[in-house]
Amino acid sequence: MTKLTLDNVYGGFKVTKSSHIDEVCGELYELEHLKSGAKLIYLDCDDDNKVFSVMFKTLPENSTGVFHIIEHSVLCGSKKYPVKEPFVDLLKGSMATFLNALTFSDKTGYPVASCNDKDFANLMEVYLDAVFEPNCLTREEIFMQEGWHYEIEDKNGPMTYRGVVFNEMKGAYSSPDRLIIEEVGSALFPDTLYGYSSGGDPAHIPDLTYEQFKAAHKKYYHPENSYMFLYGNLDIKERLEFIDREYLSKYTRTGLHFDIPMQKPVINMDVTAEYPITESDTEEKNSYIAFSAVVADFSEREKILAFDILISALTSTNESPLKKAVLASGIGSDLSAFIYDGVAQPYVFFELRNTEPDKKEDFLNLLTNELKKLVKNGIDKKILNAEINQAEFHLREGKQGRTPVGLLYNFDIMSAWLYGGDPVMYLEYEQAIANIRKGAEGRYFEDLIEKFILDNEHKAVVVMTPSRTIAAKQAQAEADRIEAYRKTLSDAELEALVEKNRRLVAYQQSENTPEEIATLPKLEISDVGDDITEMPCEVKEYNGRTLLYTNAFTKKIAYINYYFDLSALKPEYLPYASLYATLLGEISTAKHSAADLDAEIKTNLGSFETSVKTFTKSDNIDSVTPVFCVRSSIIESNLDDALTLVGEVIDESRLEKNEIAKFIPQIKNDLQTSIIWSGDSYASLRVASYCSVEGAYQERMEGISYYFFIKELCDRFDKDFDEVKTALEAVAEQLTFDNLTIGITGEQSALDKFEKAAPLFRQGVSGEHYTIAPEYHGNEAFIIPSAVNFVAKGFNLIKDGFEYDESLNVLRNILSLDWLWNEVRVRGGAYGTGFSASRTGDACFTSYRDPGVKTTAETYDKTVGYLKDFAVKTPDIEKYIISTVSSYKRPICPRDLGFAAQTNWFEGRNDDMRRAGKRRVMSTTAQDIEKLSALVKKLTEKNLCAVVGNKEKIDEAGDLFTIKVSI
Ligand SMILES: [Zn+2]
Structure with missing residues (x-):
């Protein structure tokens, strides 16, 4: 209408x-x-x-x-x-x-x-x-x-x-x-x-x-x-x-x-820059070389999509033609590439990682020669078609994930609208995909390479080298600059500056008047319904194994998840499970080379992902099950072939030394980046590993310990491969039909089809179950080459005799958005901060890109003071309740809905319990919040801290950290 x-x-x-x-x-x-x-x-x-x-x-x-x-x-x-x-x-x-x-x-x-x-x-x-x-x-x-x-x-x-x-x-x-x-x-x-x-x-x-x-x-x-x-x-x-x-x-x-002016081509720009590393980090093989070229303007929607497909075909796996050639040359450990779009002049970006600055010419020659070869001999049609299928699958599947769909459309629209283009350009894709598919039969992609990369004049090369001194130099330059400014100031001017600071502090400490607060429009509890997002999960059986089914409208796509119980895996092999999750689907099988397998997967599946995860029973937090997840999305009509392929990956993957060797430095690099970027997650996981079984498992498989495991593996891989292989085989042995739970999300027809499918893969019963215990040897500091810090302090409330209560979610919002926001962000200058408490009892304070360490830890300790007389100071907590309950009823895409429903089943939760949780939140009073101060008091007294951050700031924190290690 x-x-x-x-x-x-x-x-x-x-x-x-x-x-x-x-x-x-x-x-x-x-x-x-x-x-x-x-x-x-x-x-x-x-x-x-x-x-x-x-x-x-x-x-x-x-x-x-x-x-x-x-x-x-x-x-x-x-x-x-x-x-x-x-x-x-x-x-x-x-x-x-x-x-x-x-x-x-x-x-x-x-x-x-x-x-x-x-x-x-x-x-x-x-x-x-x-x-x-x-x-x-x-x-x-x-x-x-x-x-x-x-x-x-x-x-x-x-x-x-x-x-x-x-x-x-x-x-x-x-x-x-x-x-x-x-x-x-x-x-x-x-x-x-x-x-x-x-x-x-x-x-x-x-x-x-x-x-x-x-x-x-x-x-x-x-x-x-x-x-x-x-x-x-x-x-x-x-x-x-x-x-x-x-x-x-x-x-x-x-x-x-x-107007946004268009840049005229710049010919062969060549730039060198430095980035900071720590004292203990190596300069050797730690440089980056990037080649980039402007390939389109915003109005060329089809070409930009085609470049996306092309780059994936050339570089998405270690066996993709361009990446394979680069890795084989030995000049670097990884090649990442993408098209940078959503700007007036999109450009392609190829980055060689873990290299030396003097490899620049080698890299550029190699890139040129390999691309010329592809233009001359043609790109493998099978690879191109697989990539086109994959792109089309995702376009048809629609937007997935937590970002509102409308907002993602908004970004698509802006990609043309901002520059005066037709706003519908990036919402439509049928014609573009059809043209690309047709073009792939001929020389469409080869022409793209030739015209827009090889013969392109608008390109640049950037070499980025590591430096142990640049951070100190920048800090010194900053201090000098401030000092120089200070010298220009008279006494009176300095006084004025101090006064200006006082006004800032006064402003920050001033409270809004009730009249000012009342100007803000707000919701009432009555505006919030008491319903929740239902997460239906039918428990069925498939050849003796549990099958969890979530019925959802998915446009004939089946989301199929396999969960393999890893309880019988020896604890020392847990990090190998994580490593195996990275390898599976990327390494060759008995039937396919790695390159062919990648093409098969992209032809037959919309997505294929493997990961490790833990499920913790909600009534017993020591009952933790580590699992190996294999998640796939499949067009229903192609279910049989796709399942056979997934079965092949699980049953018949081969552990070849030369294939696996390529991944180790790549994983190390990715983890390093991730720690610098999301230090708060790593620090809080580290604290959790001090006190909970779940934390201990996750730390070994995904935390800082996993990073050190991989870092060490980089050095010993060659000599210890037999040992590595034995450990990976031990992981592979756990991926059997007897260790399996199946999760399916889709329409009824998908379930019917799955039930008729052939047996999935090999049988095999595993041995005794292991468990691991939390470990604490002292507060730890992990030094990164950064000027900012990520400070975590926490404990496990259940282990310390408290009960998990859903009103902790209200406390989370109060502390994160009021107390911590004002003290750590507004006053302390940190970009982010928060408090959280999981159902499994891990409660933690964290800060994000924080200039402080000691002061932040002290602020956490002062939380008890903030909560003193809370009910008198803040009798009305309705708004916090409203923002808390909104998470119980939120839009969720079918893929995530099924996964959440399955997680609930593993952890022994259901919709009734979630409904009760929501009611508990809605009935939370300020007195309840005040009572939680006993829990916060205990948390701070236990003084379990971990930090990821800057060496000087960590040293200034004195004896807060007894163990200091460089990342
Ligand atoms: Zn910002």
Whole structure:
């Protein structure tokens, strides 16, 4: 049904175009606000998870990160909502399924999503007010807090830079993966905005003045430069009238327009840069070399999709033609590649890892020669068709995962709309896939390589080498710069700076008045239903094994999960189970070479993933089952062939030394990156391993111990291969029919088909069951080459005699969004922080990209003080309850629904228990929260800490950590 008529005006918006899009089963309307010039798209799809976003074209002119700082700052109070942090207040009391703000290289976006109409309207209003009428334009303290400022408490005391974005970017700039992308951007686009860091380079952030910050907002945050988006089941006319009445009618168009200039080809740009490593890290074979080339502009949708397919065909596995040649040459351990799109001029990126800087010419020659060979001899059609099948499968399957579908469509739309292209361009794919498939019969892909990579002039090479001294040099330069500035200041000016700091602290410590708080729209408990997302799981039998079935509409796709119990695997082999999970499907089998197997999998399956996992019984936390998961998605009509192939991978994979050897340094590299990026997960898992069985298992299979296991394996692999093989065989022996539980998600026809399928694979009963115990030898610090830290402190509450109570989830929101947010983020300058408590009792404080270590640990300890008299200070906790319960009823894609239902079954939970959990949350009182302080007190007294972070900061923490190891 058409909701809006072409050329009609609704709330000041004129409908300029409408089109039906088969691929998303919806109508897309383009509208323009006549008075202000604002552009808006409404995508009308049958989806209750509504989305609204307002985005601005924001074009950096330097690397001060001004748009990133604006993004943070506008969410710190506005005209209608003069509270200090409406964004956090919304997080506290909303049922949002998405609430965030994002800075891209050429735009800044403010998206929200919710299934609840009232909530959705509230979120829209607060966000619109934030972007158009923010308080940060009159309150410099907001800019100082979110961007940067000189931290100085006493005119004779130390003086440093501090600020949320400043620290966030320091963390980002510790990662070579991030740095190399920044360098590639500057090399390929020296004359346009893509040459700058839109997030902000920590060395340039302090160049930004408050005046420049305000000017940038004034210039870009006008409706005429905005791109609004609405999606889902909503009253569109009412929403348009609202936007017009409250905001857009106040603005008049001025002809404002920003062009994104296209970069003229830069010929053979060649750049060298350094990234930080720690004292103990090796410089040898630790460099990166990236080759990149601009291959398209935003309007070439088909070509960009084709490049995506092409790069996957050439590099997705160790046996893919281009990657295989690179690895065989011995110049590096890994080749990663992708197309960087969603920008005006997408480019391809090939990165050689673990190499030496003097291998640059070798790498470039090899790349050129191999690509020429492929052009001359043709790319294997089987590989190309497999990749096209895979791409098509994912396009048809639709968006999966936790991000609201509407928001993902919003990003697709922006990929053309921002640059003046047709907004539907990236939502449609049928024609593009058909053209590509047809083209693959001829020389379509070979031509792409020849024309756009080999004969391309617009390209750049970046060599990134490790440095033990660069971090110290940067720190020194920063200190010198501050000192030099300090010397220019008179006594009176220094006093003024100290006073400015005092005003900031006073601002941060000031409480909003009840009147200010009351301005924020909020939900009532009565707006929240008592229903939950049901996770149906029928328990059936398949040839004597348990089969868990979740019926769901999946467009004839079957999601089939195999779970193999690893209880009988010797504990010393647990890390090998993790390693085996990386290898399976990537190594050869008795019937197929690794390359052929990859093509078979991509032809016959939509996805194939293997991993290790643990299930812990909810009534006995010491009963932990480690499992090996094999997850696949399959078009129902192809079920038989696909299952046979999965069976072959499980039964007949071969352990060849030369194949496995390639993976070890690659895994090490990936883990290292992951630890620097998500140090908080590693630190909290480490703490869990001190006190719970589940933590101990997960740590060995996925935590820092696993990283050290792989690191050590790098050195001994060659000599100890027989031992490695024995251990991997021991893992493989556990993958038998007798150790299996099956999970199926799909339509009834998928289940029927599965039940008729041939026996899956070999039988085999395993021996005695092992279990492992938590281990604690002292608080541990893991040193990474980074200026920021990730601090964890926790314990297992059940082990310490407390009972798990669902109201802990309310406490989590209170601590994370109020106490910790104010102390660790706002005051402490950390990018993130939180408290969590799992059903299995692991409770933990964490911080993310945190400049502090000792101070943060001390803040955690002060939580008991915060909770003292909590019920008197904070009698009304309704908003925290609302944000907590929203997780019990949330949209979930079929793939994840089945997996969640199966996990519940393994852990002994069901929907009734989840319903009871929700009721418990809804009945939580402030007194209940206050009572939980006994638990927090115990947690802090136990003093179990782990940190991933900066050496100097860790040393400053004194004896808090007795064990210090470099990553
Ligand atoms: Zn940020």
